[in-house]
Amino acid sequence: MITPALPPPAIVAPEPGPTVSAALTEANVRVTSAFSGAQIVLYGAVFDPETRPSDVVVIVRGPDQPIRIARKVRVAGLWVNSRPVVFEGAPGFYMAASSRPLTEIASFSTLRRLGAGIDHLPMNAPEEERIETRYGVRDVVVSRLGGDYLEWRRAVIRLKEKADLYATDQDGVRFVDKGLFRAEIDLPTSAPIGEYQTEIILFQEGEPVSRRSRTITVEKAGLERWLYLFAHERPWLYGIVSVIIALTSGWLASVVFRRR
Amino acid sequence: MDIYLPIAEVSVNAGVLVLLGAVVGFISGLFGIGGGFLMTPILLWMGIPPVVAVASEANHVAASSASSVISYSRRRQVDFRMGGVLAAGGALGALVGVEVFRWLRLMGQADLVVSLSYLIFLGLIGGLMLVESVGSVLRQRRGLAPAKPRDRRPVWLYGLPFKVRFPRSRLYISVIPPVVLGIFVGILSAIMGVGGGFILVPAMVYLLRMPAGVVVGTSLFQIIITTSLASILQAGRNQSVDIVLATLLLLGGVLGAQFGARASSRFRAEELRAVLGLIVLIMGLQMGLVLFINPEDPFILVGAGK
Numbered sequence: 001m002i003t004p005a006l007p008p009p010a011i012v013a014p015e016p017g018p019t020v021s022a023a024l025t026e027a028n029v030r031v032t033s034a035f036s037g038a039q040i041v042l043y044g045a046v047f048d049p050e051t052r053p054s055d056v057v058v059i060v061r062g063p064d065q066p067i068r069i070a071r072k073v074r075v076a077g078l079w080v081n082s083r084p085v086v087f088e089g090a091p092g093f094y095m096a097a098s099s100r101p102l103t104e105i106a107s108f109s110t111l112r113r114l115g116a117g118i119d120h121l122p123m124n125a126p127e128e129e130r131i132e133t134r135y136g137v138r139d140v141v142v143s144r145l146g147g148d149y150l151e152w153r154r155a156v157i158r159l160k161e162k163a164d165l166y167a168t169d170q171d172g173v174r175f176v177d178k179g180l181f182r183a184e185i186d187l188p189t190s191a192p193i194g195e196y197q198t199e200i201i202l203f204q205e206g207e208p209v210s211r212r213s214r215t216i217t218v219e220k221a222g223l224e225r226w227l228y229l230f231a232h233e234r235p236w237l238y239g240i241v242s243v244i245i246a247l248t249s250g251w252l253a254s255v256v257f258r259r260r
Numbered sequence: 261m262d263i264y265l266p267i268a269e270v271s272v273n274a275g276v277l278v279l280l281g282a283v284v285g286f287i288s289g290l291f292g293i294g295g296g297f298l299m300t301p302i303l304l305w306m307g308i309p310p311v312v313a314v315a316s317e318a319n320h321v322a323a324s325s326a327s328s329v330i331s332y333s334r335r336r337q338v339d340f341r342m343g344g345v346l347a348a349g350g351a352l353g354a355l356v357g358v359e360v361f362r363w364l365r366l367m368g369q370a371d372l373v374v375s376l377s378y379l380i381f382l383g384l385i386g387g388l389m390l391v392e393s394v395g396s397v398l399r400q401r402r403g404l405a406p407a408k409p410r411d412r413r414p415v416w417l418y419g420l421p422f423k424v425r426f427p428r429s430r431l432y433i434s435v436i437p438p439v440v441l442g443i444f445v446g447i448l449s450a451i452m453g454v455g456g457g458f459i460l461v462p463a464m465v466y467l468l469r470m471p472a473g474v475v476v477g478t479s480l481f482q483i484i485i486t487t488s489l490a491s492i493l494q495a496g497r498n499q500s501v502d503i504v505l506a507t508l509l510l511l512g513g514v515l516g517a518q519f520g521a522r523a524s525s526r527f528r529a530e531e532l533r534a535v536l537g538l539i540v541l542i543m544g545l546q547m548g549l550v551l552f553i554n555p556e557d558p559f560i561l562v563g564a565g566k
Contacts, residue, residue, distance in 0.1 A: 031264060032264065033263050033264050033266075033504070034262070034263070034264065035264040035271065036262050036264065036271045037271075067561065068368065068561065068562045069559055069560065069561050069562065070368045070559070070560055070562050071558055071559050071560075072555045072558050072559070072560060077552070078372075078551045078552070079550070079551055079552070079553075079554070079555055080369070080372045080551075081368045081369060081371060081372060081560065081562065082368070083367070083368060084367075084368035084562050152559070155557070155558075155559035156559075156561075158557070158559075159557065159559060159560070159561050160561075163561075189264065189269075189270060189271040190269065190270065220266065223266075224264065224266045225266075227266040227267070227503060227504065228266045228267065231266070231267055231495065231499050231501070231503070232499050235495050235496045235497075235499050236492065236495070236496040238495050238499075238501070238503070239491060239492035239493070239494070239495025239496050239501060240492055241503075242319050242491060242495060242501050242503045242506060243319065243322060243488045243491050243492055245323075245503070245506075245507060245510075246319045246320070246322045246323035246326065246488070246491070246506065246510055247322060247323065247326045247484070247488065249323055249327075249510055249511070249514050250322070250323040250324065250325070250326025250327035250330075250510070250514050250517075251326055251327075251330065252514070253327045253514035253515060253517070253518055254326075254327050254328070254330040254331060254514075254518065255330075257518040258331070
């Protein structure tokens, strides 16, 4: 019996699907005494053998920072702060730039799954939560903020946007040529120190088809770094040195002026 | 020239800070006060985080007080024994105050307590100073004799135990009132970022009945000790002293204080007191105003980040 010769196994080439690629003009932001914010440009390209309509979303997420927020309430005619609520899981910096409004690019559930867009940031206030049994269902997470929860959350985002720490730019990703796009990342002076995860997602027909990530490192450098480390690693010595500087310069000034 | 402050983590203009230090230093030398009650609110308005402003300001107050106390001491206008007793209380107060401030920040009530303290203490003392000094200026203008100082010392001052002799102040009183006064001022200095001279000076005059000549010098001496300690405590406990900020402020501060001290001899004491009273009152009202006006946003981020 002669078995028909099998064709040699074909090298299965990866399906030439669409891919996205990107590079940053600056991956290391050095915070020195001249630091006054930074602007980083992200360049990228979409490689797609068939030219299907593509959307690009760029998400920049800074290091997580717990947020404490209070509500102003009027007590006996005075405006005072309520007990602060701590939100966790919120980044210290967040930017979502896209080539079109996010809601037009993908469905709610896709965006939620990817954490794309300020509305999909998974932040919550664990200290306000308790787990209880409701209507016979066990382990239901109930927030003490109740129906106000959304209002608190919106306030966090509003205040962070005001400080230029959160931003949504629905035409922040611009195609400058066929398949070639750019986006700008503006870091304010108050941008936290740490690693920023930058994610570039290519969407086609509402689905993420290719992803790339890049890391931006924001770190103190030079004298700034030295002083910061000194203040945190030898705090008592740092305090004594600062007092010696103060007293010596006071004494020097009075000596200099006495001679005149 | 904008400069990024390593601890405050904000960018500010270095020239403005030096100039500000010089102006506040001048006022501090002119009136014989630390000047913290002026500088701390200005730093807050410039966007320096409150914790850093309060801690770094303690350092600046220590410098400008040191700059002027030496000339007072040369003129034998410092009662070191009284200053030491006050400072012992002040040290205890600063220890307590730093912890209280930490706790208040955790409760989100630091802003409220700072505003209220400014409103109450500065408003009260500024108002009293203004009324009293304007009264005496007016009396002089009309050619009347100055009001007789009530020389009767309060009985309770003498009834308390632990009496000590203070030769330079010509006093033989219990150490309890100065120690309590020191504790109180120490707590305030940690919370409000002030030296406390604006409270100490009237308290020494009206409560302890010290002779006017040694009051300012002694108050400056006690302020140096208290603020130096508060500065070290804030750095050690909260890591909140910004050495760059403090140095820029004190560059202008120590020079301004010298010019201020020279200028003070050209003015009459009552007029100086009236102007100081007015400044104190305005700062108190300005800081307290925030409690009464409707907030722009009903929510506020408290101590974000750290």
